[in-house]
Amino acid sequence: MTATPMPPTAAPSAPAATPTDAPAVHTAALALGDDALVLSHRLGEWAGHAPVLEEEVALANIALDLLGQARVLLSLAGDEDELAYLREERAFRNLQLVEQPNGDFAHTIARQLYFSVYQNLMYGQLAATESALAPLAAKAVKEVAYHQDHAEQWTLRLGDGTAASHERMQHGVDALWRFTGEMFGPVAGLDLDRDALREQWTARVTDVLGKATLTVPEGPQSGAWTAGAGREGLHTEPFGRMLAEMQHLHRSHPGASW
Amino acid sequence: MVTTAPEAPSAAAGPKAPPAPTEPAAAPAPTALEARLHALAGSVPDPELPVLSLAELGVLRSLRVSDTGHVDVELTPTYTGCPAIEAMSAGIEQVLREHGRDDVTVRTVLSPAWSTDDISAEGRRKLAEFGIAPPRPHAADGVVPLTLTVRCPHCGSTDTELLSRFSSTACKALRRCVTCREPFDHFKEL
Structure with missing residues (x-):
């Protein structure tokens, strides 16, 4: 995002539009925009650390797609830079899944698998509605199809690979399972068939994990306060540290621009 | 102004x-x-x-x-x-x-969404000449399976393989020609 000039007096904690006093479409744009922004930042953390150069480029490209989606969505909800850089943790509405730390490569791929299958189905439904988000959804769904393909191919290779890669992939899939239930919760302004979403997501993920010789986790898909609350602004501990890194430059130099 | x-x-x-x-x-x-x-x-x-x-x-x-x-x-x-x-x-x-x-x-403007089908025939020819395999036209909606043949822009061989789904930019995939061994970019179908 480009830094837009701001009055030097702008309080660093300038409150952004909160879902409670904004039209429903703002709530929806904020939720989906935050998903894209936060996952984009997480994927960007792989720069310089990916196992091979091709994957470094791939993850950065996926991050760029998500960042582009985030810019459009956040601009629908307000000022993109204010929303990205000047909100406190509790004002973010992203799923807890996307804020989870990268872990090892298999862990990141598991997160990509869960999220890209969801995003592909969700955007697909959204594109067919009259929502103000439909044009973005129609464009983004084509990009996300490649993200999903990328995640599925890696899930197959790692799951049906060596004993070590299988173990790591299974661990990633298991560890993130409890954050998947939140994807099927209601979001104001998003008129989706959530039952179909859950059904199709479960079918696809089950199919891919099966082909990858992995076991579909059996535990709950949400639990206690740790999952199911990102949409309400409750986040897991690592998210605060991620935000600090993402926001500190903009907050330290108000009004800075390229 | x-x-x-x-x-x-x-x-x-x-x-x-x-x-x-x-x-x-x-x-x-x-x-x-x-x-x-x-x-x-x-x-x-x-x-x-x-x-x-x-x-x-x-x-x-x-x-x-x-x-x-x-x-x-x-x-x-x-x-x-x-x-x-x-x-x-x-x-x-x-x-x-x-x-x-x-x-x-x-x-x-975002709508209607851009598609690689919007690239003109002349544009496709220039891409190939530049060493980038042009996108294939869509037969139907959705992603074209990457396993379909992509022709090497260098030697014309159809025996090419995918190296990475994402290349120098988000719109390209990285492939290699099995015949002439040259790597090349492929403009992905969107």
């Missing part, structure tokens, strides 16, 4: 753009002036693939001149996050300014 919409050229903010001076239903046929300016704007080279013009890439959606002489240009991004859109906007403003048009607004 060159004006841009408040959020341009930071692009991608299509929905935030001021309402277009929409011509309801059937837009009038472009005037001779509009056609001439459209050709000028369309001649701007793509910043990442300079062998292609914006017209050949299919990203220039419309150009209208108002009664007051204001030029309104609609541009669509290839990928939502494509950073080249800002350079495209600047390039269009520059070429129009060079031809005496200072009052220009370049707006980003």
